[in-house]
Amino acid sequence: MSEEYNFAYLNEQTKRMIRRAILKGLAVPGYQVPFASREMPMPYGWGTGGVQVSAAVMTEGDCFKVIDQGADDTTNAVSIRSFFERTAGVATTTHTGEATVIQTRHRIPEEPLKEGQILVYQVPIPEPLRFLEPRESETRKMHSLEEYGLMHVKLYEDISRHGHISTAYAYPVSVEGRYVMDPSPIPKFDNPKLGDCPAIQLFGAGREQRIYALPPYTQVVSLDFEDHPFEASKADHACALCGAEDSYLDEVIVDDAGGRIFVCSDTDFCARRQEAGHAGKDAA
Amino acid sequence: MSDQALLSVRGITKRYGAHIGCAEVSFDLYPGEAMGIVGESGSGKSTLLNCMAGHVAPDAGQVIFDTAVDGPRDTLQMSEPERRMLARTDWAFVHQHARDGLRMGVSAGGNVGERLMAVGARNYGEIRASAAGWLGRVEIDTDRIDDRPSTFSGGMQQRLQIARNLVTGPRLVFMDEPTGGLDVSVQARLLDLLRSLVRDMRLSAIIVTHDLAVVRLLADRLTVMKSGHVVESGLTDQVLDDPQHAYTQLLVSSILQV
Numbered sequence: 367m368s369e370e371y372n373f374a375y376l377n378e379q380t381k382r383m384i385r386r387a388i389l390k391g392l393a394v395p396g397y398q399v400p401f402a403s404r405e406m407p408m409p410y411g412w413g414t415g416g417v418q419v420s421a422a423v424m425t426e427g428d429c430f431k432v433i434d435q436g437a438d439d440t441t442n443a444v445s446i447r448s449f450f451e452r453t454a455g456v457a458t459t460t461h462t463g464e465a466t467v468i469q470t471r472h473r474i475p476e477e478p479l480k481e482g483q484i485l486v487y488q489v490p491i492p493e494p495l496r497f498l499e500p501r502e503s504e505t506r507k508m509h510s511l512e513e514y515g516l517m518h519v520k521l522y523e524d525i526s527r528h529g530h531i532s533t534a535y536a537y538p539v540s541v542e543g544r545y546v547m548d549p550s551p552i553p554k555f556d557n558p559k560l561g562d563c564p565a566i567q568l569f570g571a572g573r574e575q576r577i578y579a580l581p582p583y584t585q586v587v588s589l590d591f592e593d594h595p596f597e598a599s600k601a602d603h604a605c606a607l608c609g610a611e612d613s614y615l616d617e618v619i620v621d622d623a624g625g626r627i628f629v630c631s632d633t634d635f636c637a638r639r640q641e642a643g644h645a646g647k648d649a650a
Numbered sequence: 651m652s653d654q655a656l657l658s659v660r661g662i663t664k665r666y667g668a669h670i671g672c673a674e675v676s677f678d679l680y681p682g683e684a685m686g687i688v689g690e691s692g693s694g695k696s697t698l699l700n701c702m703a704g705h706v707a708p709d710a711g712q713v714i715f716d717t718a719v720d721g722p723r724d725t726l727q728m729s730e731p732e733r734r735m736l737a738r739t740d741w742a743f744v745h746q747h748a749r750d751g752l753r754m755g756v757s758a759g760g761n762v763g764e765r766l767m768a769v770g771a772r773n774y775g776e777i778r779a780s781a782a783g784w785l786g787r788v789e790i791d792t793d794r795i796d797d798r799p800s801t802f803s804g805g806m807q808q809r810l811q812i813a814r815n816l817v818t819g820p821r822l823v824f825m826d827e828p829t830g831g832l833d834v835s836v837q838a839r840l841l842d843l844l845r846s847l848v849r850d851m852r853l854s855a856i857i858v859t860h861d862l863a864v865v866r867l868l869a870d871r872l873t874v875m876k877s878g879h880v881v882e883s884g885l886t887d888q889v890l891d892d893p894q895h896a897y898t899q900l901l902v903s904s905i906l907q908v
Contacts, residue, residue, distance in 0.1 A: 511731045515768025519760045526796050591774040
């Protein structure tokens with residue numbers, strides 16, 4: 367651990383301020399708590415909100431995992447993981463089951479989370495109503511008065527234009543029948559995992575300076591119409607490497623001749639299955 | 651007409667500092683009745699309308715509305731959620747500029763359906779059918795249900811705004827210069843449409859305008875305002891044909907007789 371930094375980079379007062387916002391967020395599930403987001407040594411859009419939340423909840427005994435679109439080995443995941451190795455000296459892992467704090471960009475791990483784990487989401491735009499109502503003063507009023515008709519207008523527009531609800535990620539959810547929340551740009555395949563989850567789920571938006579949270583076992587319902595119900599969709603294939611049929615898949619172009627394969631977006635899940643002897647059609 | 655007033659306005663006063671917006675305005679509006687408020691620019695008619703519709707808080711007075719559930723209630727004493735609920739169920743507000751009252755980035759069908767969804771409609775097929783029905787009633791081709799209002803002409807936008815407001819079957823419509831900025835032939839069509847809607851739905855309406863032809867066609871009663879005060883009120887034909895107050899006489903005589 368480097369001597370120059372306080373534990374987990376942020377100073378104690380800042381972490382205290384962030385923890386207060388997190389506690390408030392947990393007390394009012396789905397409510398966006400404003401907080402004094404700090405400048406972090408990374409650009410906005412790279413997870414400044416998630417990093418601050420991770421730093422605030424991290425203790426020395428934690429085991430930390432970072433996933434970027436499901437993968438443990440991309441630039442964003444590797445750099446954030448090494449950031450906390452340097453500044454906090456915590457143990458890191460790629461195994462979902464071993465981690466106590468998991469920072470994620472746009473995915474929920476396939477392996478079911480358990481009590482005692484904290485899932486930290488990086489959120490680009492926390493306001494689900496933003497593209498429908500540009501005024502912040504008005505969206506706050508709509509949240510406080512529970513006026514969410516507009517959210518269905520967006521879904522209505524989807525159906526009228528495409529014949530089905532085409533929103534595939536950042537699919538709006540209603541939390542405990544009160545606040546409508548943007549679950550960050552996770553694929554809607556992951557939406558059912560938000561509800562009734564044993565782990566604590568924290569959402570940090572650094573540029574927009576908002577934190578919100580889902581305490582364990584919270585009721586989370588994806589918005590829909592009676593005659594166009596919510597559907598958690600995925601590519602209709604099995605993983606080419608591990609053969610899993612129930613995991614979320616990435617489409618990967620493999621040559622210049624239009625060849626493509628579908629592989630698990632969750633690299634840890636896929637590797638574990640391959641270790642256990644499962645193989646897909648393209649397994650080496 | 652029933653004996654119970656739908657809307658009773660009592661002593662509405664709004665000041666902008668030392669300047670008077672409107673002062674001590676009182677009247678009753680009965681179900682099915684359309685009332686016009688006329689006056690020159692700055693006479694306080696829009697201030698009065700915004701005070702009644704809850705967009706602006708008046709300094710004094712009461713706006714008592716005969717709510718469907720609880721009977722007569724002072725809307726100014728209601729909590730904001732209650733008042734906003736009222737504003738999207740029993741009330742409607744037609745803006746002078748259609749783009750103030752429409753969502754320009756949302757299709758015509760979505761615009762009409764928004765109020766339905768805001769009061770809890772969650773069946774896409776029913777919402778769409780209802781939106782299509784209303785587009786028909788305001789003479790917009792149903793084929794254009796998925797077009798955005800930005801591709802509509804001014805008159806169509808105004809008709810769309812009216813459809814969007816009337817879809818939840820309100821009992822009271824506030825109109826702020828509904829024909830302002832439209833050319834005369836479009837105005838005539840819009841007025842014709844409004845008149846038939848008001849008659850068919852037994853709507854009560856408060857129409858603020860400076861165009862006397864509009865009130866002549868639409869309003870049963872007329873209130874003339876000047877410098878924030880009501881100077882004359884009565885039946886529309888009576889006020890226009892036999893104006894008593896000097897200002898009303900001036901107003902009536904200012905119209906070009908073509």
